Amino acid sequence: MKREGQISVNSKNMFPIIKKWLYSDKDIFLREIVSNGCDAIKKLESLQGIGEAQLEDGYQPKVIVTIDSEKKQLIVSDNGIGMTEDEVERYITQIAFSGAEEFLEKYKEKSEESAGIIGHFGLGFYSAFMVSDTVEIETLSYKEGAKPVHWVSAGEDSYEIEDGTRTEHGTTIIMNITEEEQEFLQESRIREILHKYCQFMPYEIYLNPHDEERPVYDKDGNIEKNEDGTEKKRIVKPLPINDIHPLWLKAPKDCTDEDYKAFYQKVFMDFNEPLFWIHLNVDYPFNLKGILYFPKQLNRMEVMPGQVKLYSNQVFVADNIKEIIPEFLLLLKGVIDCPDMPLNVSRSFLQNDGEVQKIAQHITKKVSDKLHQIFKNDRPSYEKYWNDISAFIKFGCLKDEKFYDRMKDILLFKTIDGEYKTLEEYPKAEGNKIYYVTDENLQAQYISMFKENGLTAAVLTHAIDPHFISLLEYKNPEEMKFLRIDADLGEALKVSQPEAESEDAKKAQEEENNKLIECVKACLPDEKLEYKVESLKATEIPAVILLSEYARRIQDMNKVLGESFAPEGQVTLVLNSENEIVKKIPSLTEENRKLVCEHIYDLALMAHKPLSAEQMSKFIARNVKLLELLAE
Structure with missing residues (x-):
């Protein structure tokens, strides 16, 4: 046999839940109570706007927060609409009954002003029990002939209600703070909470307001005196803690x-x-x-x-x-x-x-739209801003495809020459290659060689740039391919050994290069290292390190994962056949050859990536030894 019943909620069991779980941040109770005060004022102004309430002359809407340390009370008082005893019974004792919703429903056709009312759920008042042993209400309705009401509850299943003492319309919430929550009786803490949540609330909020007497100064900065010789004083009214017109x-x-x-x-x-x-x-x-x-x-x-x-x-x-x-x-x-x-x-x-x-x-x-407007109307300013806004724009392109579609035409690349180019304007190398720099100081050697050869590269030094260039390559697979400036130097600069005049000369040149490589290879411990001899125009540079773009990206990815990995056969030491020191390597004694080769390798490595602690120690020791040789 089926039976129907009604689910009941026991308020005695509800209050522990309200006290602990109503809000994730306990300090939010003050926002709720002050917001209720602002709502009460808004309701009164709305009624006045439709002729159902009359405000007294000089009415100044405000919410006052007062700390009474002796009584361990935190008090919030407004001069808004107030409540009758019947309204207290209806709005306060029925948990989750929203007075704001009822008010909006009742007056929505009469007043647009009521749209600014904050409260919606009717639970805000009960947040006071999160920090209070008992909560009291002193209230007086704006209605003619209304009587003041006093309500008190310990947050269980009962309350007391009686005649109150309030003489002006509005509501006062008195929170008797628990021993565990005494921080909410500290003025600095309350001021902090009000600043966080109530800094721009629509009605003036005062904390512990009181008039101050201050001396009156003349134009020379001296305190003015009364006829009897006493200091002249002026009364300074308290200032609200919020800005009601943000x-x-x-x-x-x-x-x-x-x-x-x-x-x-x-x-x-x-x-x-x-x-x-x-x-x-x-x-x-x-x-x-x-x-x-x-x-x-x-x-x-x-x-x-x-x-x-x-x-x-x-x-x-x-x-x-x-x-x-x-x-x-x-x-x-x-x-x-x-x-x-x-x-x-x-x-x-x-x-x-x-x-x-x-x-x-x-x-x-x-x-x-704003970014497009600046780009179109004031491109110099857009370029000036680019270093600051590029990370935000790139992050947006990565996170939002629609944003990328809107921004792709005004993405800029700063070049090593200090110019700013869009993707369409950027001068790409053969094969739609875009060379780029990740560290202008570390890669200064490569930058110098690019500039000497009339080439450019994009400066992409931000942590987000590796992800960003991957996005661009994915979006434009046929139109661009990114290579770091040290990925393929020979291809970028189109450098090679000068063409030999005859087959015999070519063979001799090849044998000479192989001999140089063997000499250097014998002096360096890295078996995975590959070697090339090329004619670099920058004669002062003995050698450079190259790492393929693919290998470097794999290496960077593994670093993010906490690993260190470089694929075999991908790191290349390019020896500059035009450098005088490199030319002399085969003729050096075995000891000096090893010293020079290791030093050339470390110099090339330093322009490629930072040396490890062990490598740096050896590099410094070798420098000392070279100085000793020069001093002999």
Whole structure:
């Protein structure tokens, strides 16, 4: 026989869960309570706007946070709509009943102003129990003839309600802080939390406000005196801890460059000026406002993370939520305000929300549009910015195919001559080869030889560049092939031994080269090393090391995996037949030949990669020995 029943929830069992698991960060309780205060003010202003409430003259909406260390109380008070006893019973004692939702439903046709109300779930108030033994409410409704109400609960299955003492409309939440959470009675800690979550809330917030007496100074900096000789005093009113009119809410046309820079420094404590910025201001098809800054990269060898703050109606929600901000845009700094985003946002909600995906796509498009605008209208500035923004753009191309398609025509390559070329403009070598440099200091020898031969190479020194060039080769297999500058020097420079005049001369030249190789090979311990003799135009360079592009990429990949591997037969020592020292190697004594060959090899190796500790020790010892020989 089937029976139907109703699932019941015991509040006594719910409160331990609320206290421990309602929010991942415990300090968020203060954001919830202050947000509720702002909602209460917003509701009152909305009712006043449709003629259902009358505000007193000189009404100043505000939320006041007070710490009472003696009583171990943290108190949040607003002068908003307040509650009647019936409303306290309905909104507070029914867990998850949303007063905000009921208010929006009731007045949505009468007032557009109500759209700014923050709360959605009705659980925010109960976050106070995460840090409190008991929570009290003192409230007085704006309604004429309403009586003040006092409510108190220890967060179990019971509460007490009676007449209150409040004389002005609004609500006061009194949190009696537990022994374990005494940090929330420290002014510095509360100020930190308010700054984090409430820095841009829409109504003024004051922390422990009080008037101050300060001396009055004359134009010369002296304290002015009263007739009786006492110091003149002036009353200084307290300042709110928040900015109720953040820059992102203003129209871009009303903001100056100085405004943007000052806001950047204020929010991110970064006193390096941003390169440029994008002001987002969208009302349709979704509501989105914000500012994204392109910061100056202090370390151009690494991908430096940025910080994008997500707000909902000026209330801080979280940092760097990649479901809304595409991962590669997290290299930027900025603020995004999505008023339709709930404060209790979850990753699963964001991943499955179609509007969120549209917002992310819109932000990406606005960024690419801005970059195209700068490239088209002010290419010198775009080139000037490139070293700072290239990592962000390359990362974006790797992470987002649509972003790559938008950006491919304005990707730049800086050459060893200091010029900036797009892929279309870049002068490719035979076979669509693009030679590149990964370390301008280490590979200075190769760069010098390229320049002497009228060739160029791209400077790709960032950690992201190996992945980026692989992407370009994958996207353009017939149009480009990347080779590091030390991968195939003979092919790049088109160098070789001068053509012999006769077969006998050719044979003699070949025998001479083989003899030179055998002499050098006998002096060097590396059996995997291959040898070539070529005529390099740079006569001062005795030898260079070459490693095939394929082998080097395999080697780099294995380093990432914590291994060290170079395929056999891929490393080549190219001896310069035009160098005077190399020419003399066969005629040297055995001892001096070994000394010179090892030294030439190490010099070539140093231009290819850093020496190991053991190699460097031997190199230094050999230098000392060479100096001793010169001194004899």
